[in-house]
Amino acid sequence: MIKRFITSFFCLLALFVAGCSEQMSQLSFEKIGQSVLGGVGIDPGIKSYMDAGQHMIKAVKGMSREEEYYLGRAVSAKILSRYQASTDFNLLRYINTVGTTVARFSDAPETFGGYHFMLLETNQVNAISAPGGYVFITRGLLKLLPDEDSLAAVLAHEVTHIVKQHGLKSISQSNLTAALADAGKIACKLNCNDVLQQAGQVFGATVDDLFKNLIDKGYSRDQELEADSGAVEILYRAGYSARSVQTVMEIENLQSANESGWLKSHPGLSKRISAIKNSKFLGKPNSSELGFEARKTRFAKAVKLS
Amino acid sequence: MRKLLPILSLVLIANAANAANPDRGLYVEVNSTKLREKPQFWAKGLKDLHYGDKLASAEQENSWFKTKDANGLEGYVHASAVTKKKIILSSKSNSAAAKPDETDVVLAGKGFNREVEGAYASAGGEVNYKAVDQMQKIRIDDVALYSFLQNGKLRVE
Numbered sequence A: 001m002i003k004r005f006i007t008s009f010f011c012l013l014a015l016f017v018a019g020c021s022e023q024m025s026q027l028s029f030e031k032i033g034q035s036v037l038g039g040v041g042i043d044p045g046i047k048s049y050m051d052a053g054q055h056m057i058k059a060v061k062g063m064s065r066e067e068e069y070y071l072g073r074a075v076s077a078k079i080l081s082r083y084q085a086s087t088d089f090n091l092l093r094y095i096n097t098v099g100t101t102v103a104r105f106s107d108a109p110e111t112f113g114g115y116h117f118m119l120l121e122t123n124q125v126n127a128i129s130a131p132g133g134y135v136f137i138t139r140g141l142l143k144l145l146p147d148e149d150s151l152a153a154v155l156a157h158e159v160t161h162i163v164k165q166h167g168l169k170s171i172s173q174s175n176l177t178a179a180l181a182d183a184g185k186i187a188c189k190l191n192c193n194d195v196l197q198q199a200g201q202v203f204g205a206t207v208d209d210l211f212k213n214l215i216d217k218g219y220s221r222d223q224e225l226e227a228d229s230g231a232v233e234i235l236y237r238a239g240y241s242a243r244s245v246q247t248v249m250e251i252e253n254l255q256s257a258n259e260s261g262w263l264k265s266h267p268g269l270s271k272r273i274s275a276i277k278n279s280k281f282l283g284k285p286n287s288s289e290l291g292f293e294a295r296k297t298r299f300a301k302a303v304k305l306s
Numbered sequence B: 001m002r003k004l005l006p007i008l009s010l011v012l013i014a015n016a017a018n019a020a021n022p023d024r025g026l027y028v029e030v031n032s033t034k035l036r037e038k039p040q041f042w043a044k045g046l047k048d049l050h051y052g053d054k055l056a057s058a059e060q061e062n063s064w065f066k067t068k069d070a071n072g073l074e075g076y077v078h079a080s081a082v083t084k085k086k087i088i089l090s091s092k093s094n095s096a097a098a099k100p101d102e103t104d105v106v107l108a109g110k111g112f113n114r115e116v117e118g119a120y121a122s123a124g125g126e127v128n129y130k131a132v133d134q135m136q137k138i139r140i141d142d143v144a145l146y147s148f149l150q151n152g153k154l155r156v157e
Helices: A002-040 A045-059 A065-082 A089-104 A139-144 A148-163 A166-170 A172-187 A192-217 A221-238 A244-249 A252-259 A269-277 A292-304 B004-020 B114-121 B129-137 B142-151
Strands: A116-120 A127-130 A134-138 B026-028 B032-036 B045-050 B059-061 B064-068 B074-078
Touching (some): A065 A127, A065 A192, A089 A148, A089 A292, A089 B142, A116 B129, A134 A148, A148 A166, A148 A221, A148 A244, A221 A244, A244 A269
Antiparallel strands (some): A127 A134, B032 B074
């Protein structure tokens, strides 16, 4: 009797301790942050924040959807400072409807702030995406596309980059900066303006890093192949022609613009096309032929009017 | 009494387990979404849900969770809009505070948030947030999207 009671008591004690551990971990996290920051002073500067960040790096398991959203907004703000955004409301609405359609059939139809699509008024042939749900297509690329299914293919490719978090993965080595910002948040009780300013600098460095990766370096070959594959699957699910990804790649003028635009950083076209041909979704029948002409007509109408 | 003791212990353990992890459930991880009548985006929205809202422990049906809100209202929420990790909204901003253990939400609201964006934007870099805000204003509602899919003979779930 007594033995069983003791056993039960220790079981309950163990559960109680387990329940407390969550609170304990929060407390210790804050204590670490405060003690580290307390040790470096009220206005320790970026270097000291890096020291604090090193203590907190274990706390960084990845970015939240909210942080991803703010990073995406910042990268988009940089893109839109470099390129002029279209003001053609009807065309933008059409592009956003096609984009929302493909996003809806992706693995992540919902992001923190939703998906948003913008036409950039430049003759460069390009499409770009930023974390959190921001997609940009240039007028130069749009002009080369023959139909709605091709537009859907380009947007589905970019949406897949977002869903797979390819942009964020390109700054994975910069996770420390997130910890720095976190360190700044805790120290805000001490000197909020300075801390916010410094957190803004850290944020800016991360944005610059990401922007450089997305715009100048581009995604890795594997990421591009993954985006192609994801686009084929999205098109199939939505009822678009899954072959449209290949159609886009085979546009002659797009290939000649390859040097400076959308395909610049991508793997060789022949490799991409052969990879797509292996997709199981190309062989599966869907109803894409049924509405193809109707979609092509509304595409022509939307783009021609612009 | 001897027979009852193990049962009593189990009951106490179960209660203690619930108390130790009172936050078991789902949390809305996006700015806004809907609790829907059916597991479809086109289904009637029963209630608007917001970042950090807690939902009951749920069973998953493909990409949808069948769940209940705090008032017991039953409906469906898409898996990409929720997380099993705990989200605690900070009182200062509408951001979420997070704790560092692996089962928790990662640094939500503690790192890059509206305040940090403000500091970054005011630093004078080449950024055009006004254009981003304009971009975000274009929203395609479900009614318009449904019609678009139907007219284009696209898939309507």
